[in-house]
Amino acid sequence: MTRLNLCTALALLISAFSANAQDADYKSPPTPQAVPGEFIVKLRTDSANVRSAVSALGGEVVDTLPSINAVVIRAPQASMANAAQWVQGIRQRQADIEYIEPNWLQFAVDTNPNDPMFAQQWGLPQIKAPLAWDTRKEAPTVIVAVIDTGIDYNHPDLKDNMWKNPKEIPANGIDEDANGIVDDVHGANFVGATGTGNPLDDNKHGTHVAGIIAAMTNNGVGVAGTAWKTQLMAVKFLDANGSGSTANAIKAIDYATTMGAHVMNNSWGGGGFSQALKDAITAAHNKGALFAAAAGNSNTDNDASPFYPSSYDVPSVISVMSTAQGDVKSSFSQWGKTSVDLAAPGTTILSTLPNNQYGSLSGTSMATPFVSGAAALVKAANPAWNGEKIKQHLMDTVDKVPALMNVSNGRLNLAKAVAGAPTAACPVDSSLIAYNEFFWPANTTFSSNANVLDVAFTLPKSMIVDITAHGSARRSAGSGVSTFITGLLTDNAAPNVMWTGSYRQGTYRENDNHETVSSTFSLRLPAGSHTAYWKLWLSGFSMQFASANITVRAFPCSMGGKIAAMEDATSTTEVEQGARIIPSQAAGGASLTTIEQQMSVTTSGKR
Amino acid sequence: MCAAPRRLSCRRVAELASAAGISALLLVVAPPMAVSQQGGGGVVHPNIIPNELLVKFAPGVSRANAEEILQRAGTQTIGAPSLEGRLFHVRVPDANAVVAVKTALERVPSVEYVEAVQTVTIQPKN
Secondary structure (H helix, E strand, O other): OOOOOHHHHHHHHHHHHOOOOOHHHHHOOOOOOEEEEEEEEEEOOOOHHHHHHHHHOOOEEEEEEHHHOEEEEEOOHHHHHHHHHHHHHHHHHOOOEEEEEEEEOOOOOOOOOOOOOHHHOOHHHHOOHHHHHOOOOEEEEEEEEEEEOOOOOOOOOOHHHEOOOOOOOOOOOOOOOOOOOOOOOOEEEOOOOOOEOOOOOOOOHHHHHHHHHHOOOOOOOOOOOOOOEEEEEEEEOOOOOOEEEHHHHHHHHHHHHHOOOOEEEEOEEOOOOOHHHHHHHHHHHHOOOEEEEEOOOOOOEOOOOOOOOOOOOOOOEEEEEEEEOOOEEOOOOOEOOOOOOEEEEOOOEEEEEOOOEEEEEOOHHHHHHHHHHHHHHHHHHOOOOOHHHHHHHHHHOOEOOHHHOOOOOOEOOHHHHHHOOOOOOOOOOHHHOEEEEEOOOOOEEEOOOEEEEEEEEEEOOOEEEEEEEEEEEEEEEOOOOEEEEEEEEEOOOOOOOEOOOOOEEEEEOOOOOEEEEEEEEEEEEOOEEEEEEEEEEOOOOEEEEEEEEEEEEEEOOOOOOOOOOHHHOOOEEEEEEEEEEEEEEOHHHOEEEEEEEEEEEEEEOOO | OOOOOOOOOHHHHHHHHHHOOOOHHHHHHOOOOOOOOEOOOOOEOOOEEEEEEEEEEOOOOOHHHHHHHHHHOOOEEOOOOEOOOOEEEEEOOOHHHHHHHHHHHHOOOOEEEEEEEEEEEEOOOO
16 A cells, blocks of 8 residues: 555545536546545554543454554544544544545555556447456567468567567578478568468458457556467458458468467358368367457347357357447347357457557457457466357356356456356355346336446455446436446445446437346455445436346455355345335435335245 | 360369269269358358369378369369468369369269368448
């Protein structure tokens, strides 16, 4: 924790407490936040005098930090609103104090890179990449073949992450490694009749895909990649129009297999079944590679009508569909409850383009490289794992997003994937699962900003929590295009400051259109009591919820340890409620409706 | 009457058939098929590249032997073989000969399968 000058710290604290956030503030990254009323007191001697002073002023010592000879103190409830003034009283009573500082909430578990366009890359927080990067962000020994239109290997945000063939000397006209391709330094090009060593992208697609997988990250330039560092092998078989043949695809896959690619990204497809293409993929599988393939963009069911190569029944083929903001299926994306393995963001994805450019593209083409980047990080953590094992692990660690349950296995969660394999050694702490829901015979209507639901929980120590909100709603009154946002926030920090990455946006175009409304994210929270609020922002129309629930699951494992899959929870404490609506006044004068719950606790089995 | 296309003489078809241990008669009576319009599930796909085939040989067939069979069938190889030297990408110069060539090659015992070459595309939405 950064040591701060007391005055500065208190000024920040007072500022945080007095934040009177408007709606716009909900989407802002949190300003420095502290545990309300708590301070860390660094002592010059022992703690006896400080304990006495704290007690005399109605507070308590809630923890000790012997390694730095400090204690954590908490102001009395009555002084919470003026905690800064209260702690000044401690300071004035004691000369044994070296310094006092707020007990800052630690959000540093989210590793946010300094790439200037990172804030526009909604897909990375969606898959919990910042949380994952605290555990693992680089896969320098892993080779990811981008089997595509090539890569602009001179792009400033890609060039240092390009694979370099260790056996080839550039531009000397000699095939040193005798693989039939001369000067294949960064990969190969199979568009023509014979392969060449220049896979430069003459479209833009492959360069865009490459940036999603592993744009150079935290370099102060452009965008961030899913993996900050890996080896991108450019294997071009699609021409300047983005078209190619199964024959050349096979040559490209064969090259990637021969040259040792661990992961193959395949953001292409079409045509019918090809035994030869399946044989090439099987050969890659036999060498231990993962074959990530796009599910296609025709908004059809791959269970009913297969889409190749993503539909090949090879154990290491992982089929990827696309999601849009809000954790919902992209309108164009093909799906398949059994044949599509997982989902990843694919709508309006910002990444690299040739000639030092950046831009957004949409498609399952863009979803697939998130999975390839994730696979690279998993492979780096588990070098002995083959493609089939990596695939299974990625599927085991998805977020079971309700809106995707009928179209795939779930949405990629990079944080869980890199944290480790699900293991009974560290299951979800079922005693700390908090759950709340409503499903009323009479539907509940909100006509202005509201707290849909909330759930309180207490953590005995700093823990990782998954928070999920889900509901079914329709626009019951309004006109034109209506936009709503749902999000999750806590009352434990500065009021109305949203947890990073938690807001979701949706749009209604007509009344009576039903929408699945959801938010989900993971973060580490400190010890203590918390309340997760599911908040709804809307203006000029009414939303009627048929059902809604909010769930908090706590993981006792430390970062770098093992996080269990949600399914490992064996019991759930459910909170049933009767509820009444209490109108109140929100910050900034907006009307706010709060649901106050009268709860009774029951216990149910596995959900 | 010989049903072989112009660029593939009846003699060459017969030679090929002979090498494969089958009679030219069988080739003649074999019904013409849409070479390429069928995927593994029998689904018709329009995105076939005309005049090109993929030919996979059984394990143990030498490259020289495979290339000889392909040449005698009237095809031209495109690039080097893949899949450990067993899969050949070939061009059939005369589009009218594709059906006959495919049928003939499929009857060569050392040929594991013959299939059409299809077009695939990138999968961005925009």
